[in-house]
Amino acid sequence: xxxxxxxxxxxxxxxxxxxAQTMTLLNMNSEELxxxxxxxxxxxxxxxxxxxxxxxxxxxxxxxxxxxPVCSQRKQEADGEPVVFLSPMRDLYHDRSGSRIQQDGDxxxxxxxxxxxxxxxxxxxxxxxxxxxxxxxxxxEHLANNLDENGFLTISLFEISRYFHVPVTAVERxxxxxxxxxxxxxxxxxxxxxxxxxxxxxxxxMEIPPLVNLVLADGMExxxxxxxxxxxxxxDMDDEDLQEVIRFIGNNLNPFPAHSHYGSSRQPVSANVNxxxxxxxxxxxxxxxxxxxxxxxxxxxxxxxxxxxxxxKEAMNNAPEEQKEEWQKDHDRASLLVKCLQQRAFxxxxxxxxxxxxxxxxxxxxxxxxKPITRASVAELLEVxxxxxxRAVANKTAQLPNGRIIPLSSFFSRNLNVRTVLKELVDHEExxxxxxxxxxxxxxxxYSVARRTVAKYRxxxxxxxxxxxxxxxxYHGNSNAQFQPSQN
DNA sequence: CTATGGCACGGATT
DNA sequence: AATCCGTGCCATAG
Numbered sequence: 001x002x003x004x005x006x007x008x009x010x011x012x013x014x015x016x017x018x019x020a021q022t023m024t025l026l027n028m029n030s031e032e033l034x035x036x037x038x039x040x041x042x043x044x045x046x047x048x049x050x051x052x053x054x055x056x057x058x059x060x061x062x063x064x065x066x067x068x069p070v071c072s073q074r075k076q077e078a079d080g081e082p083v084v085f086l087s088p089m090r091d092l093y094h095d096r097s098g099s100r101i102q103q104d105g106d107x108x109x110x111x112x113x114x115x116x117x118x119x120x121x122x123x124x125x126x127x128x129x130x131x132x133x134x135x136x137x138x139x140x141e142h143l144a145n146n147l148d149e150n151g152f153l154t155i156s157l158f159e160i161s162r163y164f165h166v167p168v169t170a171v172e173r174x175x176x177x178x179x180x181x182x183x184x185x186x187x188x189x190x191x192x193x194x195x196x197x198x199x200x201x202x203x204x205x206m207e208i209p210p211l212v213n214l215v216l217a218d219g220m221e222x223x224x225x226x227x228x229x230x231x232x233x234x235x236d237m238d239d240e241d242l243q244e245v246i247r248f249i250g251n252n253l254n255p256f257p258a259h260s261h262y263g264s265s266r267q268p269v270s271a272n273v274n275x276x277x278x279x280x281x282x283x284x285x286x287x288x289x290x291x292x293x294x295x296x297x298x299x300x301x302x303x304x305x306x307x308x309x310x311x312x313k314e315a316m317n318n319a320p321e322e323q324k325e326e327w328q329k330d331h332d333r334a335s336l337l338v339k340c341l342q343q344r345a346f347x348x349x350x351x352x353x354x355x356x357x358x359x360x361x362x363x364x365x366x367x368x369x370x371k372p373i374t375r376a377s378v379a380e381l382l383e384v385x386x387x388x389x390x391r392a393v394a395n396k397t398a399q400l401p402n403g404r405i406i407p408l409s410s411f412f413s414r415n416l417n418v419r420t421v422l423k424e425l426v427d428h429e430e431x432x433x434x435x436x437x438x439x440x441x442x443x444x445x446x447y448s449v450a451r452r453t454v455a456k457y458r459x460x461x462x463x464x465x466x467x468x469x470x471x472x473x474x475y476h477g478n479s480n481a482q483f484q485p486s487q488n
Numbered sequence: 489c490t491a492t493g494g495c496a497c498g499g500a501t502t
Numbered sequence: 503a504a505t506c507c508g509t510g511c512c513a514t515a516g
Binding site: 489490491492493494495496497498499500501502 | 503504505506507508509510511512513514515516
């Protein structure tokens, strides 16, 4: 009954089209939006790019790559609240990304950023293209396009070999080439395989403890299943040796080659999750001055704003009859798109403002300070529909002042703070605390969680069970994507 | 007997 | 409607 009511009173085709398009646009991250825009621009003569570059906020004309000084300043003086502005993402790449990247000590970060400039698949293909012949190119493409968020294959070699009518060995050759690309170990079927590749390459630059080789070659099932006794027995080693092996693996190998910087979830993520590229929003300090307060840039995928082509509009009046209808269609389509883009920008703007204001501790000081907020509550505050927030958050990433890139969805993670406190507890523990002891410790910090839950968090964070943890002896290698240098 | 991980259920979120 | 998350129960290892 409600449904009937809904459809009957719906406000007409334009309005519903508007809604539908706003939603799809909101769902896209800046890269997808860029693509969408480009194809739309190519296909629709009614749409044009402005010739002047303007401040997206106040429409003042700007020099290339300039960020409207007036707007940001005024906003900050007005209420001392976080400044939020729209920012054309291409500019950013030319002018600002460099300095920001280097200020972070994380060596891997630069690599990751390179990956993020284009999508993972094309990045990989570029690397291998020199070594491939005709069919192999296609095979490589197929493989590269069927990776999940962790960089694992989601498609069987057999399937591909059948599809291209080539022997499986041919596919294997391509695969092994891909595996040796950056990020190392990508295109493996699982962590073990990926880590074997990484180890192989690592052997060139540093000495590998012999036991590590053995365990990785033959003992990973045991390690994953935590069958420590079997492991020790098989390789004839004691607890101490095992700790070394585990440390080495933890510090030098990355079980998830393409994993984003966020957390280090051990749980394999289902297929078809998009790989994150460059951030859609950037949190940083005004003028890079930590005292100046937060500023947020929401990436818009264009330098010159798309708008309705005036000449097209005029021409439409004297259009030949038979084309009039078609032109009208183009016109409507274009104006719709422009409106929806504004809508999208507006929504993102408001959401980011909210986040910058409410989660500033999290943004500035790290995971521990995340306030557990739900999308629903934000929706209520901003007076938009829940699904709007969901869409605005989906598939998008944010860059924090310290350079980390995280999915926007982690702003809504309910347990991130508990997990980081847990991590700290374990880091600072005198002797290994069992899960139930951890529960008690956590309670002192005001977190009430069940014993079972602690166990879950532990494994999510990649922390070994208590009886396998000992005083830490660390190896230091150069490739280490797992540990971020908390904050300083 | 204690510590832990697997499975699966129900409630909350999206 | 689909998915995520915290938990309880039970089996197993030590």
